[in-house]
Amino acid sequence: MLDFLAQTLAGKVPTQTAGKNSHLRWQWWDEGILALTPHQSVEKTLVLSAGVHGNETAPVEILAQVVDSLLAGELELQWRLLVILGNPAALRSNQRFQHSDMNRMFGGRWQQFPESIETQRACRLEHAVDLFLAESEETICWHLDMHTAIRSSYHPRFGVLPARTTPYDEAFLSWLGCAGLQALVFHQSPGGTFTHFSSEHFNALSCTLELGKAQPFGENDLSQFDVTKQALQALLSGETSPCAESAPLRYKVAQQITRHSDAFVLHMSAQTQNFTAFPKGTLLAEDGDTRYVVKEDIEFVLFPNPNVATGLRAGLMLREI
Ligand SMILES: [Zn+2]
Known part of the structure; x- marks a missing residue:
């Protein structure tokens, strides 16, 4: 079976690049890019990314566990799903980035930066998302980009949402609360983040999830991310996630x-x-x-x-x- 994270960290093309199980078929598109499609037709598309910053490893580990369950056939899939490990070179070196911050480069802004691993990767990821969402006839399209913050926070888990001309779907915002986010921050102007790109170009409901503080691989206490992982698993398999926590506080950028x-x-x-x-x-x-x-x-x-x-x-x- 494909070990998506190990394969990505090894920087090698997997020997098997496509496969299927009783729930889904999968296709490895490129380094750190994996498409999973359920056998039944579905109305929802999800882009699930982590590791856009290479030192933010907890969400990468969560994502890898979810992908492993999907590939093992342990988890049903009710979405067309594109999984992305954002910056494999930076993940390998446990650095936020190799040359410059990739999460300022999306929406074609990479063309204004000196060419680097990050400008090339931002371009590659834009093409992958474009290709995946262009095939999409689904009515619901979400993008969740998982990060950890550099600093400690009064709200250890929070979401940052790109500026948008149309209002956010309350079901989306309420799911973010169920995923353990304690605060939601609404941007008021465009930016070069991955989520702004998917929101602006594909009208996706997009959120950058900040899940705790950045730690090296193996040093993360993943139990504090359980609520997010469980909500993701429930989301993917079409179950409703239990929402014990109170609704997140809402902020906008001043x-x-x-x-x-x-x-x-x-x-x-x-x-x-x-x-x-x-x-x-x-x-x-x-x-x-x-x-x-x-x-x-x-x-x-x-x-x-x-x-x-x-x-x-x-x-x-x-x-x-
Ligand atoms: Zn980050």
């Missing part, structure tokens, strides 16, 4: 902090957690003459990171909806 020059200074400590609250008037960051100040009564910080390349996001400020 402002973005961008690093424009080497003079950039972020006025937060390295220990500042995601969703830390700052009162109105707080000076958050400075970049030459540009000052980033809290404008709402309270804003909450997300993804503070002063060490990004110039022109990229050094943090988001949120307000609660």
Whole structure:
């Protein structure tokens, strides 16, 4: 049987590139790209990705376990499913990226970056998703891209949803709550993330899931991700997942902090957690003459990171909806 994760980490073409069991047939498309199709016709398509950042290993391990169950025929499949391990080269070296952050490059933005493993891979993944979703006659299309955050967080599991002109389907948002997400963050402007790409180009209901803090392979306490894994298994096999947790809090992006020059200074400590609250008037960051100040009564910080390349996001400020 195909060991999708081991094969991807080994960087070799599997000896068998297609197969089937009593529930589904599968086809290995390329390194880290696997398509699974149920024998019966279904109305739903799902793109399930992890490892777009190579050091975010917990979701990769969860995804590998789910794929193993599907390939072993232990799990029924009620979706056409495209499974993606985003950045195999970075996964092998346990680095966020080899050259530059791939999750800023989607939607063709890779063309504006110097050519690298990541620009090539972003292009490859866009083609794979395009091909898979172009074949789709299904009415429901979801994309779940699983990550872990660099920092600790007041909400250990949360989702970030791309800006969208049409409203989100409440069934989708409610499933995200059942998958253990404690907060949902709604972007208000376009970005170069994988989920923005699938949402913008294919009208997919897309979410970037942030599941705890990044740890190396083998050092993850996967029990804290059980709720997400169980919800995924239930989703794939067409069962309703039990929702013990309360509905996630909702936030929207109030402002973005961008690093424009080497003079950039972020006025937060390295220990500042995601969703830390700052009162109105707080000076958050400075970049030459540009000052980033809290404008709402309270804003909450997300993804503070002063060490990004110039022109990229050094943090988001949120307000609660
Ligand atoms: Zn990530």
